[in-house]
Amino acid sequence: MTRSSHTIxxxxxxxxxxxxxxGATFELSHRLARVLWSSCWFAFARWTPPQLQPLRRxxxxxxxxxxxxxxxxxxxxxIWWPGNLKMGAHASLGPGAICYNVAAVTIEDFAIVSxxxxxxxxxxxxxxxxxxxxxxxxxxxxxxxxxxxxxxGPGVKIGEGAVLGARGVTFRSLDEWVVYGGNHAKxxxxxxxxx
Amino acid sequence: MTRSSHTIxxxxxxxxxxxxxxGATFELSHRLARVLWSSCWFAFARWTPPQLQPLRRxxxxxxxxxxxxxxxxxxxxxIWWPGNLKMGAHASLGPGAICYNVAAVTIEDFAIVSxxxxxxxxxxxxxxxxxxxxxxxxxxxxxxxxxxxxxxGPGVKIGEGAVLGARGVTFRSLDEWVVYGGNHAKxxxxxxxxx
Amino acid sequence: MTRSSHTIxxxxxxxxxxxxxxGATFELSHRLARVLWSSCWFAFARWTPPQLQPLRRxxxxxxxxxxxxxxxxxxxxxIWWPGNLKMGAHASLGPGAICYNVAAVTIEDFAIVSxxxxxxxxxxxxxxxxxxxxxxxxxxxxxxxxxxxxxxGPGVKIGEGAVLGARGVTFRSLDEWVVYGGNHAKxxxxxxxxx
Numbered sequence: 001m002t003r004s005s006h007t008i009x010x011x012x013x014x015x016x017x018x019x020x021x022x023g024a025t026f027e028l029s030h031r032l033a034r035v036l037w038s039s040c041w042f043a044f045a046r047w048t049p050p051q052l053q054p055l056r057r058x059x060x061x062x063x064x065x066x067x068x069x070x071x072x073x074x075x076x077x078x079i080w081w082p083g084n085l086k087m088g089a090h091a092s093l094g095p096g097a098i099c100y101n102v103a104a105v106t107i108e109d110f111a112i113v114s115x116x117x118x119x120x121x122x123x124x125x126x127x128x129x130x131x132x133x134x135x136x137x138x139x140x141x142x143x144x145x146x147x148x149x150x151x152x153g154p155g156v157k158i159g160e161g162a163v164l165g166a167r168g169v170t171f172r173s174l175d176e177w178v179v180y181g182g183n184h185a186k187x188x189x190x191x192x193x194x195x
Numbered sequence: 196m197t198r199s200s201h202t203i204x205x206x207x208x209x210x211x212x213x214x215x216x217x218g219a220t221f222e223l224s225h226r227l228a229r230v231l232w233s234s235c236w237f238a239f240a241r242w243t244p245p246q247l248q249p250l251r252r253x254x255x256x257x258x259x260x261x262x263x264x265x266x267x268x269x270x271x272x273x274i275w276w277p278g279n280l281k282m283g284a285h286a287s288l289g290p291g292a293i294c295y296n297v298a299a300v301t302i303e304d305f306a307i308v309s310x311x312x313x314x315x316x317x318x319x320x321x322x323x324x325x326x327x328x329x330x331x332x333x334x335x336x337x338x339x340x341x342x343x344x345x346x347x348g349p350g351v352k353i354g355e356g357a358v359l360g361a362r363g364v365t366f367r368s369l370d371e372w373v374v375y376g377g378n379h380a381k382x383x384x385x386x387x388x389x390x
Numbered sequence: 391m392t393r394s395s396h397t398i399x400x401x402x403x404x405x406x407x408x409x410x411x412x413g414a415t416f417e418l419s420h421r422l423a424r425v426l427w428s429s430c431w432f433a434f435a436r437w438t439p440p441q442l443q444p445l446r447r448x449x450x451x452x453x454x455x456x457x458x459x460x461x462x463x464x465x466x467x468x469i470w471w472p473g474n475l476k477m478g479a480h481a482s483l484g485p486g487a488i489c490y491n492v493a494a495v496t497i498e499d500f501a502i503v504s505x506x507x508x509x510x511x512x513x514x515x516x517x518x519x520x521x522x523x524x525x526x527x528x529x530x531x532x533x534x535x536x537x538x539x540x541x542x543g544p545g546v547k548i549g550e551g552a553v554l555g556a557r558g559v560t561f562r563s564l565d566e567w568v569v570y571g572g573n574h575a576k577x578x579x580x581x582x583x584x585x
Contacts, residue, residue: 018287020305036406072412090410110410112521120343126358126374127387128342131307131340146523149488149541151344151362167541167559167573169362169378183362183378183399183559183573192517215480215500217462315538321553321569322582326502326535344558346539364557364573378557378573 007174018130025133034081037063041079048075060085071107084121103135103154108142111158114166116149123154141176143194153185161191213325226315229276232258232377236274246257255280262361283337298330298349303337309335309361311344318349336371338389346378356386408520415523424471427453431469438465450475461497478532491545493525498532501548504556506539513544513573531566533584541573551581 014141019025021047022047026034040063056075057067064083065108071087074095079085084101087093088109096116098107100176103121118140136155140146144158147166159176169183177191221229237256237367240251251270252262260280262268266282269290271378274280279296282288291311294300298316302308317330331350335341339353342361353359354371364378370388405503417578430453446465447457454473457463461477464485469475474491477483481564486506489495493511496504509528514521526545527547533551536542541559548554549566557574567581 020307022265022285070412090412095302112410119342120521123342123361124340126340129389139377145514145516147513149508154362165561166510166513166543171376171572181561181574183364184376217460217503294565313539315556318556319535320536321535326583348556366555366571378559379571 009162019124020131036183050074063108068109073109079179091140094148099136102133104137106139108140108144108160110143110147111140112145113140114150114195117146118151119146120151121154144174161193163191214319214328215326223327232277241270245269263304271281286335289343296333297328299332301332301334303335303355304340305338306335306340308335308341309345312341313344313346315346316349341368356388358386408522409514409523427472436465440464458499467508481530484538491528492523494527496527496529497529497568498534498550500533501528501535502540503536504540508535508541509536509537510541517550534564551583 004146005178024031040059040061045059045155048055053072056073057069058081060067061075066086068089068091069180070089072092074093076096077093077099079099080101084104085099088108090110091107093099093113094115094117095112098104098118100118100120100122105119105121113119122133122135125134134154138152138156140158141162145163146152146158147164147168149167150164151169152158153171156170158171159174161177162174163177163179164170164174165181167183168181168185170180170185174180177193179188179191180186180189207314212296214219219226235254236283241374243250244307250266251268252264253329255262255268255277261281263282263284265284267287269288271291272288273292274294275296279299279315280294284390285305286302288308289312292308295313295315295317300314300316308314314333316333317328319326319346320329329349333347333351334352335354336357339356340354341347341353342359342363344362345358345359347353351365352368354369356372358367358374358388359365359369359380360376362376362378363376363380369375372375372388374386376383402584416539424507428574430449435449437537438445440470441454441460441507447459448465450457450463450472456476458481459478459480462482464483466486467483467489469489474494477497477578480500481497483489483503484505484507487503488508489509490508490512495509495511512523512525512526515524524544528542528546530536530548531550531552534548535553535559537546537554537556540554542548542554543561546560547563552564553569554560554564554575555569555571557573558575559569560575564570567583569578569581570576571578
């Protein structure tokens with residue numbers, strides 16, 4: 001299966017009611033696909049110990065994810081839709097991490113997303129009376145670290161080697177090899193570049 | 196059942212030990228009522244898909260909640276006591292939201308509380324040696340948005356149309372049609388008023 | 391059993407691969423001990439109501455914890471390794487609190503850690519290409535309060551009577567009888583000393 005065939009996009013406003021009125025944001029076929037995805041993860045992956053990463057990768061790839069054989073995704077990770085996820089060599093998603101990938105999420109080689117961190121690609125247009133969903137991709141650069149319980153907002157690009165400290169919250173892109181912390185996150189110091 | 200008959204208040208210090216010494220904060224009858232409430236939610240609502248909102252509303256209203264027929268409460272929401280909850284037309288509590296309503300929580304028409312946000316009405320008097328619970332009501336104004344994983348402290352009034360951004364944390368009331376973010380939350384910009 | 395016999399330390403880099411390459415951070419015997427610990431907590435404590443604190447204390451002490459008979463640990467608390475935990479008289483760990491005690495965590499008399507707060511002793515050396523785990527102890531002083539969903543970083547000493555407000559995040563030690571809030575936490579006011 002190719003990734004593009006699995007990509008899910010919000011339907012246009014012509015297709016349904018505003019989410020404000022309880023209208024569904026996605027087409028019925030997409031919603032059914034996600035129910036199937038959740039069920040398969042629950043059945044074949046949710047209970048697996050860390051060592052069974054190859055099985056979890058199989059389930060993810062069956063739903064269109066592009067996961068390098070050396071990447072790791074813990075069983076307690078919540079992924080909205082695998083077709084929107086791409087992970088490089090030795091990239092990792094830690095226990096309890098939330099990958100709310102309504103738009104694409106890319107985690108490059110050696111990048112680490114720690115326990116209970118949240119990659120959130122979705123928001124709402126607060127100036128549109130219909131409050132429509134807006135989704136923008138997130139990318140986590142090579143060797144970057146999104147530490148425990150941090151939050152990465154829609155459209156953020158985290159540069160190579162950048163660090164977002166524990167509980168850090170960012171809605172802006174982060175520069176390469178710089179360490180950030182706080183909510184909203186600010187630069188704290190530079191990081192020694194790994195050659 | 197009327198809402199007032201279900202309202203739970205902390206018992207006075209004369210009634211028991213300080214919470215510092217492990218004393219219970221609420222009367223035994225209240226605690227039993229909450230065990231019953233939790234059990235009923237677990238049995239009749241916790242497993243329900245989004246479409247079964249009418250059933251969840253029935254359970255909530257049986258315990259004294261005042262929920263408009265068009266409001267939505269997801270099955271994974273944690274509500275401390277339904278008798279302290281009032282929700283207007285099209286108001287919503289998203290997946291995993293925490294409504295710690297030791298005091299009243301009011302969510303007005305079209306107001307949205309997103310996934311895993313926390314409405315926290317309780318705190319402790321840190322200058323009283325007995326560390327007693329202090330509870331103050333929270334109100335979320337019409338068309339306001341408390342975004343994902345935000346935190347609203349005791350006594351806060353969120354003005355009509357105000358936005359508390361994702362992971363924002365506030366212990367102060369928010370002005371109408373202003374967007375706030377950060378911890379502690381600060382005003383970021385104004386929001387276009389929906390006519 | 392003495393506490394020291396249960397203390398777990400990360401193995402040296404000579405013993406295994408970098409965590410970046412998926413190498414385990416702890417010796418196999420330690421990992422098996424923690425599987426046993428998790429299983430026992432699940433079997434004998436996870437389902438217990440608040441009143442069964444003596445049973446939970448028994449389980450914790452069997453794995454090397456040093457818990458005063460009047461201290462309380464709720465059933466939903468997540469403790470990484472009991473041998474690294476010490477709690478004084480009337481100290482408490484609230485519902486859903488996370489005690490990630492890769493290094494020692496000490497909670498002194500009358501200190502309170504509220505619901506879903508996170509005591510995080512572990513981090514990684516971001517300037518070492520091997521990204522090794524670094525663990526530093528946390529201590530919570532007498533009568534201090536770590537409020538709901540706050541975060542305490544590695545090596546932090548929270549002074550006697552200090553308060554870290556709800557959702558507050560600190561990587562620095564906190565002075566005695568001072569109230570802090572925000573991410574990163576800043577001093578807000580002093581607290582009246584309890585005589």
